[in-house]
Amino acid sequence: MRGMSIGELAGASGVRTDTVRYYERIGLLAMAARTEAGYRSYGSEDLARLRFIRRAKSLGFSLEDIRRLLDLQGNDASTAGDVLALTRQRIEVLQNQIADLAAIEAALANLARDCPPDAPASDCPILAHLAGLHRFKMGVPRSPIMSRKD
Amino acid sequence: MRGMSIGELAGASGVRTDTVRYYERIGLLAMAARTEAGYRSYGSEDLARLRFIRRAKSLGFSLEDIRRLLDLQGNDASTAGDVLALTRQRIEVLQNQIADLAAIEAALANLARDCPPDAPASDCPILAHLAGLHRFKMGVPRSPIMSRKD
DNA sequence: CTTGACCTTGCACCCGGCTCCAAGGTGCAA
DNA sequence: TTGCACCTTGGAGCCGGGTGCAAGGTCAAG
Numbered sequence: 001m002r003g004m005s006i007g008e009l010a011g012a013s014g015v016r017t018d019t020v021r022y023y024e025r026i027g028l029l030a031m032a033a034r035t036e037a038g039y040r041s042y043g044s045e046d047l048a049r050l051r052f053i054r055r056a057k058s059l060g061f062s063l064e065d066i067r068r069l070l071d072l073q074g075n076d077a078s079t080a081g082d083v084l085a086l087t088r089q090r091i092e093v094l095q096n097q098i099a100d101l102a103a104i105e106a107a108l109a110n111l112a113r114d115c116p117p118d119a120p121a122s123d124c125p126i127l128a129h130l131a132g133l134h135r136f137k138m139g140v141p142r143s144p145i146m147s148r149k150d
Numbered sequence: 151m152r153g154m155s156i157g158e159l160a161g162a163s164g165v166r167t168d169t170v171r172y173y174e175r176i177g178l179l180a181m182a183a184r185t186e187a188g189y190r191s192y193g194s195e196d197l198a199r200l201r202f203i204r205r206a207k208s209l210g211f212s213l214e215d216i217r218r219l220l221d222l223q224g225n226d227a228s229t230a231g232d233v234l235a236l237t238r239q240r241i242e243v244l245q246n247q248i249a250d251l252a253a254i255e256a257a258l259a260n261l262a263r264d265c266p267p268d269a270p271a272s273d274c275p276i277l278a279h280l281a282g283l284h285r286f287k288m289g290v291p292r293s294p295i296m297s298r299k300d
Numbered sequence: 301c302t303t304g305a306c307c308t309t310g311c312a313c314c315c316g317g318c319t320c321c322a323a324g325g326t327g328c329a330a
Numbered sequence: 331t332t333g334c335a336c337c338t339t340g341g342a343g344c345c346g347g348g349t350g351c352a353a354g355g356t357c358a359a360g
Contacts, residue, residue: 094254
C-alpha cells in the first residue's frame, strides 16, 4: 500500500481525515510525504501507527501517553519495563477512578433504595441528603406529637 | 446570615467567587439581590442552595442534572419518584462507566502480567498488542531455526 | 487620606480531542 | 468539458466546568 491518500488511510484505520491532520498537527504522526500536487501520501507504516493509536485509545490511553508509547516503540534503548511503567500508571488511575465511581454508585444506590416513589419530593431522602439533612437517618420520628418539649 | 457578600458565601460553601458568579450566569443560582453599591447580597437559603450543588456535584451529578434536581426540590408538584428517576439514570451511567473501565483495567492487567520488564521494548507484549500482533500469543516460537521453509 | 481587601463588569482562555467550515486546487469518469 | 469527489489551508467552534484578568468602584482600618 504505497501512496495512500489521507482518505484511504482514514478509511483503513477507522478515523476521520480531520483527525489524521489533527494528529499530524500535534506531532502524533510525522509530517506526511507529499505528492507533486501537495496531497499527503501515506505508506503501510503510517497505517500501522494509526492503528496503534486507535488501539491504545480504546484502552483509554491519552494521546500524550500514546505519544510516549510510540516513542518507546521506536526507541531501541527502551525496555518493556518502560512500557510496563506507563501501563501500571494507567492501571492505577483506572483503579482509582473505578473506586471513586463505585463509591458514588453505592451512595446513590443506598439513597435510592429508601426513596418512596409516590411521596412528594419534599419527603425524598435523596433531596434530603443533598440538602444536608442527614441528621434524621430515616423512619418516622418516634411520636412526633409527644416531642413537644424538645 | 442576612446579607452575606459573595466572598462570604463562597467561603461558607467551599466554592470560589468566580464560580458563584458563573453559576448565576448559567442560571443555576438566581440573580442575587444587590446592595446600594451594587454588591451581590446573599441569604442563608442561597448558602443552602450552593451546598446542595456542592453535594450533588460530589455525587457526580452534572450541573444540568443539578438544575433539574433543584427544580424538583422547589416544585410542589414533583414527587420523590421524579428524583429517583434522575438518580437511577445517574446510577446506570455510573454502572456502564465502571464496567467499561473495569474491562480496560482487566485487559491492561492481563497484558502487564506477561510483560518481562528487562526485555527490550521490541519484545514487549503490550506494544505487540497495540501494534495488532496478537497472532503470536507468546512464548518462544518453536525452533525458529528449523522453520526455514515457512 | 491612604492603603488594601474586597467588590463590579465583560471578556478571553484553559483542558482534550476532535469537528466543521469556506475558499480554492486536483483527479478522474462520462 | 463538465461534474463530482477528493484534496489543501487556516481558523473557528464544540463539550463541561470553570479560571484569570484588567479596569474600575467601594469599604473599613489605621
